[in-house]
Amino acid sequence: MDERVMIFVDGSNLLRGIGQEINIKVNSLKPPDDLLSLAYMIVDSLWSIRLSTDPRVGAIGGRVIRRYWFGSFEGSEEDGIRLRESLRRRDFEPVLFHKPKQQGKEKRVDLAIAREMLLNAFQHNYQVAVLVAGDEDYLDLVQDIKRFGIRVTGSFFSNRTSPKLTLAVDYFHELHIWGIGHKELVAKLQENNPSLKSGEP
Numbered sequence: 009m010d011e012r013v014m015i016f017v018d019g020s021n022l023l024r025g026i027g028q029e030i031n032i033k034v035n036s037l038k039p040p041d042d043l044l045s046l047a048y049m050i051v052d053s054l055w056s057i058r059l060s061t062d063p064r065v066g067a068i069g070g071r072v073i074r075r076y077w078f079g080s081f082e083g084s085e086e087d088g089i090r091l092r093e094s095l096r097r098r099d100f101e102p103v104l105f106h107k108p109k110q111q112g113k114e115k116r117v118d119l120a121i122a123r124e125m126l127l128n129a130f131q132h133n134y135q136v137a138v139l140v141a142g143d144e145d146y147l148d149l150v151q152d153i154k155r156f157g158i159r160v161t162g163s164f165f166s167n168r169t170s171p172k173l174t175l176a177v178d179y180f181h182e183l184h185i186w187g188i189g190h191k192e193l194v195a196k197l198q199e200n201n202p203s204l205k206s207g208e209p
Contacts, residue, residue, distance in 0.1 A: 011070040014134040015055060016121055017100070018141035019079035022047055025142065025165050029185055030194050032201035037082040037107055041094075042196050048098045049187030051075070051140060054163055057186075059138065064179045066159050067136040074134075075100050076124055078117045080107040122149045129156040136161065139177070142169035150176045 020036040026047060027034030034043065055072060059065045077100040081088050088104055095102040103124070105116045121141070126149070128134055137153055139146065142164035150160050150173065162169070162177035165184075174180040185194060 011067050011135040012133065013055075013067050013070045013072045013136045013138065014125075014128060015051070015072060015075040015138040015140065016125055017051055017075070017077045018117060018121060018139075018143070019047070019077045020117055021141055021143065021164075022050075023079075025168050025183075026050070026185065028168065029165055030198060031203050032197055033203070034201075035082075037080055038087070040197070040200070042193055042200075044094060046185070046187070046190060046193045046197070048100075049190055049193070050183065050185065052098075053187040054140070054181070054183065055138065058181060059161060059163075062179075062181070065136065065161050065181075066178075070136055074128075076103060076121075077101065078103045078121050078124075080105045080117060082107055118143070118145050121146070125149060125153055129153050129158055132156075134158065138163060140164060140183070142173065144170035144172055147172055147176050154178070 023036040023039050023043060024034055026043065059067070060070070061068060077095050081091055081104055088106060092102045092104060103120050125137060135158060137158055137160045139150070139160060139162050141162070147170070150162070153160055160177045161179045161181060162173055163181045163183050166182040
């Protein structure tokens with residue numbers, strides 16, 4: 009069955025989640041290259057090794073037609089261009105927003121994910137969605153996407169995912185720090201970054 013698959017990554021959320029998993033402080037708005045490489049590796053492994061052969065996903069033989077990365081960044085426009093170029097090299101469609109330092113919580117990422125998922129669902133561009141996010145904010149979006157007849161797989165670090173979201177998706181797959189060479193990347197990041205203090209979110 010040649011079903012079309014789209015992957016939607018809340019990149020800011022993923023970078024913060026990785027930081028918490030490996031116990032380092034992370035500025036998701038200005039991520040170091042090693043952290044981005046680890047995040048790319050995790051998403052690559054999620055589909056190619058874990059989900060593409062899992063009958064519960066319902067997409068065996070399916071093909072990924074687009075991978076979106078949503079996030080915000082700090083700095084100059086040149087910083088944004090460099091981040092977009094990095095994402096493009098790894099076959100992600102970057103949807104990035106410039107975030108001034110004084111601005112509060114960024115909601116544009118959530119809205120952009122909802123917009124792309126719904127527009128593509130309305131156009132029948134895909135049959136299987138993979139949402140890499142753990143926020144309860146996506147609960148209504150998942151229910152709306154399922155009404156188009158699309159199967160939704162959710163994936164994130166299980167202890168950082170809303171229980172309501174894991175129940176809303178058709179299938180939840182726990183995310184891990186994995187991929188070829190991931191241990192070396194984790195060691196470099198831990199060596200070059202301060203550890204999270206006990207009790208820090």
